[in-house]
Amino acid sequence: MSEKTALVIDDEPDIRELLEITLGRMQIDTRSVATIRDAKALLAKQTFSFCLTDMKLPDGNGLEIVEHIQQHQPRMPVAVITAHGNVDIAIESMKAGAFDFISKPVDLTTLRKLVNTAIQSGDLPNEPSNKTTLLTGESSSIVRLSASIHKLARSQAPVYISGESGSGKELVAHSIHNLGPRADAPFIAVNCGAIPRELLESELFGHVKGSFTGAHQDKPGLFKAAEGGTLFFDEVADLPLDMQVKLLRAIQEKTVRPVGAAGEIATDVRILCATHKSLEQEVARGTFRQDLFYRLNVIQLAVPALRERQEDIPILAERLLNKIARSVGHEPPALSSKALTALMAYSFPGNVRELENILERAFTLCEGDCIDESDLQLPTAASTIATDDAPTKAGNNAKPDHFQRCLEHESLDEYLEEIEKEVLCSALEANRWNKTQAAKKLGVSFRSLRYRLQKLGLDD
Template sequence: MSTQQHTKILLVDDDPGVLQLLSMRLEALAFEVICADSGDAALSKLKSECANLVISDLRMDGMDGIELFENIQTQYPGLPVIVLTAHGSIKEAVNATQKGVFSFLTKPIDKDELLSSIQQALELGSENISTQNVENNIVTCSANMQQLLEQAKLLAKSDINILIRGESGTGKELLASALQAASSRADQPFIAINCSAIPPDLLESELFGHVKGAFTGAGRDNKGLFASADGGTVFLDEIGDMPAPLQVKLLRVLQEQKIRPVGSQQDISINVRVLSATHQDLEDAIGDGRFREDLYYRLNVASLSLPPLRERRADIQLLAKHFLANIAARNNATPKRFSPEALCALSAYDWPGNIRQLSNIVEQLAALSPAAIIGEAQTIAALPQTTSPAKGLPPLAEARKQFERDYLEQVLASTKGNVTDAARQAGRNRSDFHKLIKKHQLNPDALRDAKK
């Protein structure tokens, strides 16, 4: 029964009487029930609520049960659906189950049959979740994350290089580790390095190794991370911060699958898959000349974009509870709980630091709360107060972009739309200058004509 107490069922029916009756029956079985009176309302609920199972009437005004199922199948793969109908037929049942509906039950619903179907559906759902998420410590019930994980599962089977995008704290290394775990290299090394955390003059040695005496302090040979990961995967976090000279050497490694340790004259053949990540806009960095375009295409054979936590709000409460459970397990203690109001406060916050920030806040609240229940006031006090930019001043990134556009317009106008002269005046090569024009969607001919 304890498992059922933590199970949330979304019940969908456009008949208020049936909805209330079924809701009471399920709650009597110790399930937590969310009610929706239409298919559209159900999809709206799923954006903010984490359901383990959906039970829907077949005949409803607007979106019927099968249409609802098809939407759920697209947006929330792995979420089981049971369809109920007072007008059941063999043809409809066969059609529903062929589409992937877990079970098709005819009203009046037999209590034992319903409970049996629910338990079987939940077992199926929990298997799907554990293989996709929990084993890799990726906790989610959000549609956009479920879609991302489905893409990741497919990409993991190949051996291509993948670029993972996302704001700081969204779990890029966790996703990279999940890709490795689901790949054919799962039993081989997975080595991660943050390119922004190591001084530029040491990064080459860390990546590709060095021989004894290669530089002051090199008292012995060092294999380097690429050689240590041979047969496995290297994860290069914050790849956008890699120094330009090292970008050239990394490009050669990716092209030839060979490394040359610092101070050595010998190449070493390696077999590694490269996963990389960044919170930067690499297209902007290419336009600014800070990142090599050829390296970008070598790293970005496929791309996965992690959504910020504010765009997966259904996961906030789920993650907060998950972190509390982990803290209790780590300390061999009884898990604390958030009050419903505290959970609402967490869900309403925008989390600029994403999952990392949420984890830190939960750690803080668990340590400072003397009671078993963490309340709303304490939670709100722990959340940093957001501040808006000074009145009249845009954010720095926006101001920089506007300045760049204004500058391009002025230099193009001064050269009467001649791109070659404008590039020379701006101190950029013609190819880079064309990319900047394209980035800002400028038309040199129109600018020239406007200044006549």
Template sequence: MRILIIDDEDSMRHMLSVILKREGYEPVSVAEAAKALDLLEADDFDFILCDIKMPGLDGLSFLKALKDRGLARTVIMMSAYGTFETALECMKLGAYDYISKPFKADEIVLTVKKAEEREKLKRENTRLKADALEEYDFTNIFTIDGNMLSILGLVRKVADYTTSVLILGESGTGKELVARAIHYGGQRAQKPFVTVNCGAIPGALLESELFGHVKGAFTDAHRTKTGLFQEANGGTIFLDEVGELPMELQVKLLRVLQEGEIRKVGDTKSAKVDARVVAATIKDLKDEIRKGAFREDLYYRLNVIEIKLPTLRERPFDIPGLAARFVEKYSRKFGKPPKRVSEEALAILAGYAWPGNIRELENVIERAMILEETDTIRPKSLPIAGPNAGGRASLQAADALESQLSSATPRRPSDDLSIKRAQEAMEKDLIKRALERTRNNKTKAAEILEISHRALLYKIKNYGL
């Protein structure tokens, strides 16, 4: 990182240059603040160390000049005449930190390291925001299907309001994608988008996850915790699998929606919260209401606008276009040239029932991009068999491919039909692989897994990984 040092004292500039070079920084020093401004116009520096008392343009005027010229930088001020007031004034003018002379070498190094950390975070943040905006832009939702296009029209319209939206659809139909598009396509885009999987967190924990808790609310509550609703303040909270919400929490959620206030577990006071609610479920909530498993009043609160996503079977004309998108996506991700999809392979894709919808199609293409060595995806690179793709033989081939692919995970006994256990086994496996791939970097792993950092920590603990 490049650091600009501004100090009228030769010995100071020299000492700082030596210390910073030793720490691996690239220092450039000047004796006058006016000269520094010229340098900054022409050249880029990661941050600035600036003396306060200097002949000519002093430190405070320099800070003002930076601001006037729109040269926002991380500036650390230094002064031998350090009073609290000067420090305060510097901070008000936008300085990042303040250090009094004389200082020890490790003091200045620590201050600079802290600034470096912040600089990195800031960049990471802008990058993530840009990524997010790009990734969840509407243009990423592909379709040429008339019904789906009019749904997207509706999605675009609701994005700018704070009305609750309920998204319905089978697994893998793009519910989360649409939820993100609603958030990132609206005025709250720069604010947080917080996802809660109501089915993945046990009921007892879920309440404190959603609303937070105060210290001592229960045995493990060693400190006060902010709930996800509050984290989503100003933005959007995405209640995924809302049909799994236990009854007691349905009552509490209803109250939050009605009153715009949350109460932490164990707290006596409520706090205002402004989070837009987007919920999704694969369940038929009307049916759940009939069975007494879902509250009707909550249903009407969530369902101000309902978006029902079609299955992939209902929009077969989207299959080739989606396949092409995924080929492109994984060619970029794996750094491999894209592949053609042969006509026979397309026929198989078009004839398949896709119980896992778009996610399943995406997985199939991802596998093919890994396994197929030629430049064309053919029927044999697909782990599925079409209606007229050669009957048993190709089914067996598909099976063989399947078991080859899943050899990393021991096959579960085929008479065990529990979705819950299958899901757990799959989650465990995916988490392990994500952690391996990122060398245990949990933030990156959570990103790859497309779950929140918090959810990942919870699952790691829960699965004893």
């Protein structure tokens, strides 16, 4: 293992001595200077494993060092030390390329974690040969996105991932985690719109036993569950305003206070977030805090819609069909040329998620080993959807209240699965569990019926 070296830049002798002792105990050889001029002179002679600089220096601002290192030694992680509460400067430094920040007074446990992560980041290879992103495609937009992911994986700066629903924002977040120094620690995704409002604080920050009715034991919360790793806030725009304030504090102070706890707990997580909405527009409407947006939007990464990279559809379709078929132990069917042409011409408002749903349906409907255009059942411009303004002739009382029944389930998908189970079980019972006859009565192929039974856990 090669020797690790550090450059410390701080004009306070006591701080320099504290950092030298701490790093020395971590078996890191440390050189210390008090000014930007001396730091640049030393950087011209020697390469370091990482750099730790104060923001306020006698001959300038630590931001100058960040920019200098980015220009001359971009692979060297540089972290900044800021005055307590001065997070705005830290955010600016990360936008300029700083790896991370730590506030005064310096907490030594937090410092050690930061240093270890910085060293791991510096050890990452230039072009990872054994690790790639989770994205599928060879279009120019995906190539550019993959390059950005590799670069951002080295940093600890918050990343705001924007893009339409179903475009792959969580895959991007997971790729950033997998390719970075936190890859061996947890990656935890939080759907901000799926957690009931009254449970959000407890879910994120944890609670102590007896803090509220039903709190029968201590709960660590998702921040602690992701300790050392990455916490991904999906649909972050759905956070209520009161929780936005608490999340902002957790990000700024790198601490959380469990519900009912007397004190705060230090956390070490990287924050990534995403939403299909425009956070800028949500800020303008007053539904999203501008200061939180500023903290989260240190780096913005846009995920292209599927219609913007249609040349990736053939390889995506092949991979998705292999996945669908493998899940039920079947050989994947081929796509006819007409089916592929139809997919290439479709706009995919639901993006890759919609493509997967279309292919899954086609897989169950096709009779042979080839999916034809008719099996895709792509929506057409003539398709219409019933609304409250267009009631059926029979009237609202002539049909079951599916909406009310749906509300009793966690999601629409769960409710639709329940209906499908009821239909399949009824058909099997009516045909004395003869699957061939049941498939015929339902107007589907035997393979389609068997696939649906396996998918819903009814094949036994």
